[in-house]
Amino acid sequence: MEKKIKSIDDLMSIADLDPRHHTGEIIGSMTTSIHPRVFDVIAKFIEKNQNDHVLFPSLSVIEEELISETKRILGLSEDISGVITSGGTESNILALYAFKKTFSSRTVISLESAHQSISKAAALLELNIVKVKTNDDGYYNPDELQGILARYPNSVLVLTMGTTEIGRVDPITPIIDSIRKYHIHVHIDGAMGGFTYPFTNPKEFGKYVELVNEGLASFSTDYHKFPGAPIPSSVLFLNSMLEDKLKWNSHYMPAGYQKGLLGTRPGYSAAGALATLLLKGRDGLAYSAIRSYNLALETMNTLQSNWNLSIPRPDVPLLCVGLGEEELVSRAWSFLWSYGIKTYFCSKPPGLRIVFMPHIKKKHIDRFINKLLEFFEQGSREYHER
Template sequence: MRERSLPADEVIASLARTKEHDYSYDRFFSTMCSRPHPIAVRAHDMFLETNLGDPGLFPGTAGLEEETVRMLGELLGCPQAQGYISTGGTESNIQAVRAAKNRSGKREGNIIVPASAHFSFDKIGDLLSLEVRKAELDSHLRVDISSVEALIDEQTAALVGIAGTTEFGQVDPIEELADIASEWGIHLHVDAAFGGFVLPFLDNGLKWDFSLPAVSSITIDPHKMGLATIPAGGLLFRNQDCMNALETETHYLTRAKQTSLTGTRSGASAAAAYAVMMHLGREGFREMVGYCMELTRHLVRGAREIGVEPLIEPVMNVVALQVPQPPKVRERLMDRDWHVSMTREPKRALRLILMTHMSHENIDLFLADLKEILADIN
C-alpha cells in the first residue's frame, strides 16, 4: 500500500487503463454471462452498501430479495418456493446438495449427476465428503436413465438433472428422473443456472421445474440470461423444510438463524435481479430469448453452408459445432480475437453461446474466419 494518498482522478485513470486489457463482449462466444441490463446497473448502484447477511438492518432490501425469490418461484412453477439470491450456480448447487445430505442423514453417501454436469459438482463431492457418481449420456447428450438406475442405492442422497447443460445446452429427461426420485424418496435437484431464464420462454413442451412434484430444488442464475449484475445467482427450494436443513445460528446478528452459505451478502445483486424482472416482465424476456434463438438459428444455418454440423440440434442458445482438430481450430480463432471454448471428451467440439451481446453481423464475420481456418487446415 502507498504511504501517501493518490488523487481520485489518478486512481480512476489507472483503473481505466487496466480495464483496457480486458477483451470485448462483442467477440465473446464462450461466456454464459453478458452485459447487464442498464436498469440492473442503476439498481445495483442504489444498493451498494446493503448487506443481506444482516437483513434486520436492511428490511427494505430484504423485502426486495423475498419478492425476487417469489417471482423466480412463479417463473419455475412454485410461487411459494423458498430461497435466496446467491453468488451464482456453484454456491446454489453446493447448498442444494448440502440440504439434501443434511435431510437424508447420509453423512458419507453419494449423489448421482450426469456426465455433462457442471464442474461445481466435483467441488461439492470434495467439500461435502460425498461420492459423485457420474451417469453416462445417451445419443442426444442427455443423461441416460438406465445408467442412473444402475448407480442409485440406499446411500444416494440426491439425484441431479441439468436443464441447459453448460456444454451442449441440452435438457436432461427430468420427468423420468422425477419418477426415480419419487420411487426412492430422495432429493431431486435441477441445475438450471443457464436454462432457468431461457426454457420458460420457449414453446418446447419440456417439463423440468417445480411443476414436477418430485423436484426439490432448482438453481437459476439471474446474472446469466437474467441480465442482472454479477454476482447474482438464485437457489430455490420447494418448501421451507429444505431451507431449514441449512440453518446456522447467528448469535450477534439481527436474525437468530441464517441459511445462506456466505455471511455477508450484497443486497445490490438482489436489487439488480428484481429491477430487470420487473422492467422486462415475461414479454421482455420472451423477446430477448427470441433474439438469442434467432442468432442461434443464424449461426447453425451459416455453419451448414460451410459444411459444419452441430453435435445436436440446439435446444436453446448453445451450439456445439463439429470441426476437425477442435483444439487447433479454437487456437486459430482465438488468434483472430474470437473467444470460443470446447466441449470435453469424448465429444470434442467448438462450444458457442449466443448471448444478447452478439449480433448477426459478428456471426457472419466469425463464420467467414472459421471457413478460412478450416480451408487452411484441410
C-alpha cells in the same frame, strides 16, 4: 515487477484490456451486457449486506419481491422457498447439503455432463458420487440410470437444465417413475437454462416445475447469466424443510441468523437482479430467449450444411461446434481470438463453444462464420475436404 497501476486513472484505463459484449467479441462466455439503468440501482445498494436485513430493511423487501417475481415468471408455487445465492456453484453446494442434512442422503448421482461444481460439492460434503455416462449427444441411457436409482434409494440425483458444453437439458420423463419409487431427491441445476427453457419449451419445462412444486426437487438458476443481472446473483428454490437447513445461528447479528455460504452477501446483487427483471419483464425475457435460441439453431444449420460439422442439437441457446482433433481446435481457437472473437472450448465433441447470450446478433455470428471459413481455407483444407 514494475507497478502498472499507480492511480485511479490507471485503474480505470486498464479495463480497456478486456473485450466488450456489445461489439460481439465475447461469444463463448455465459456473461452479457447489463441494462444501463441497473448501474444506478447498483450504486444505491453497493455498501449494503444482504445477510443483514434487519440493519438494511430495504434488502428484506427486495429479497422477498425478487423471489416472488421469479416464482411468478417460472410458474413455481408460492409455497416454495427461495434463497439468494452468489451463483450456480453455491446453489449446488447448498442443495446437496440440505438433502444430506434432511434425509441423510450420502450418495449423489450425477451425469458426466454435469457442471464441475457438483463434483466440488460432493468432495466438500464428503458425499459418494456416482457418475452416469452420456452419449455423444449428451443423453443418458434410461435403463442404465433406472438401474442406478434402484441401487441407491434415498440418494440425490442432479439433472442439468442446459449443460455447460453442449446445452443439453437432461430429460426427466423416462425416469420420473423411478424417482418416486426409490424416493430419489432431485436437484435441477438450471444455471444457464432456467431463464431460457421455460420459453423455448414450456411444456417440457412444466414437468420440472411440477416436481419442484411437489417438494420433491430443488431448482436453481442464475440471474447473472441470460437475464443479464450484475455478477454475482442467483437463486435456489426448495421446500421450507430444506431451507431451514441453510440457516446458521449468528447471535451477534440483529436477525440472529444468516443464510447461505456467505456471511457478507452483496446487497446490490439482489437489487440489480430485481431491477433487471422489472426492466425486461416476462415478455422481454421470453423474447430474448426465443430469439437467441432460434439464432443458435440457424447457426447450427448453416455450419452443418456448409461443412458437415458435428454439432449436437442444443436445448438452450448454446452450440458446441465440433471440429475433430484437439490440435485443430486449439489452432482454430487461437486464430479466432487473434481477431477478437472470444470463443470457449467444448470436449464432446472436441470443438468451440458459442453461447448465444442476449447481446449476440446475427452480424456477430456471420463474422465468426466468415473467420472460421478463412481459417479452413488458410491451413485446414485436409479437414475441410473430409
